Amino acid sequence: MNIIRLKEEWLMEEAKSFKGWDFSHLKNRWEEQATPWDYRKIIDQYLSNEHSLLDMGTGGGEFLLTLGHPYENTSITEGWEPNINLCKETLEPLGIRVKQVFDDNLLPFEDQTFDVIINRHESYNLKEVRRVLKKEGIFITQQVGGRDNEWLSNNLIPNFKSLYPNFSLENEAQKFIAEGFSLLYKNESYHSLKFRDVGAIVYYAKIIDWEFPGFTVDSCLERLIELEKMKESQGYIESLQHRFILVVKNE
Numbered sequence: 001m002n003i004i005r006l007k008e009e010w011l012m013e014e015a016k017s018f019k020g021w022d023f024s025h026l027k028n029r030w031e032e033q034a035t036p037w038d039y040r041k042i043i044d045q046y047l048s049n050e051h052s053l054l055d056m057g058t059g060g061g062e063f064l065l066t067l068g069h070p071y072e073n074t075s076i077t078e079g080w081e082p083n084i085n086l087c088k089e090t091l092e093p094l095g096i097r098v099k100q101v102f103d104d105n106l107l108p109f110e111d112q113t114f115d116v117i118i119n120r121h122e123s124y125n126l127k128e129v130r131r132v133l134k135k136e137g138i139f140i141t142q143q144v145g146g147r148d149n150e151w152l153s154n155n156l157i158p159n160f161k162s163l164y165p166n167f168s169l170e171n172e173a174q175k176f177i178a179e180g181f182s183l184l185y186k187n188e189s190y191h192s193l194k195f196r197d198v199g200a201i202v203y204y205a206k207i208i209d210w211e212f213p214g215f216t217v218d219s220c221l222e223r224l225i226e227l228e229k230m231k232e233s234q235g236y237i238e239s240l241q242h243r244f245i246l247v248v249k250n251e
Contacts (some may be wrong), residue, residue, distance in 0.1 A: 001228060006224075029199075031236075032193050035187055039140075046116055049073070051171065052134075055118050057078060057079070061086075075096065119141040132188060138247065143244055145168055145169070145242030149240070155227065161214075173186055194239075195238075
């Protein structure tokens with residue numbers, strides 16, 4: 001093991017830029033086990049062309065555009081400055097409404113605007129979602145649970161504590177019911193995420209900073225070296241992802 005060379009490679013990964021929500025840099029370097037549900041197929045069950053659609057936290061709009069929904073019936077929110085600039089460059093010229101959101105408690109839309117709201121891995125305020133959703137409207141959210149990458153976070157970050165330890169399917173489902181939504185579908189999964197090289201972990205940890213707070217190659221070097229030894233022994237580093245999905249109706 002050439003630690004000097006490895007550190008140089010890891011520092012290069014740490015310095016790489018990230019735009020949109022595009023992990024193509026890690027193609028063939030990681031392998032994610034599929035969830036028991038298909039987020040896209042679930043959306044297709046409820047979304048029709050005539051529906052007004054909101055995609056909360058769209059990233060760079062990469063997934064949204066695959067839906068092929070009429071642009072004039074589509075709106076997005078995004079909070080991260082680089083992503084909102086990207087959305088204004090790529091989505092706004094198509095006719096999609098682009099709104100920057102700074103506060104989950106204040107969505108920049110009128111009451112009962114949307115037939116369908118989708119939300120993948122974005123925070124939300126239930127009262128605001130209900131306010132901008134039409135009666136009988138559908139809210140579909142896939143979320144990262146509070147135990148996501150728990151083992152890997154603990155291995156890299158000393159004294160790691162999850163920011164959202166109680167963020168789980170059952171706890172969130174009860175909140176939706178209390179707010180007056182009816183549950184149409186729910187599911188939860190802990191599934192494998194395998195990294196083929198430690199540099200991929202470095203790139204990932206730098207982006208997902210809420211799961212790897214304070215991560216740098218320099219501060220975590222010894223722990224990265226231990227992961228490198230593990231990778232050399234078994235060919236990969238395995239983590240567990242925590243995901244859940246809820247489909248609810250605004251009654």
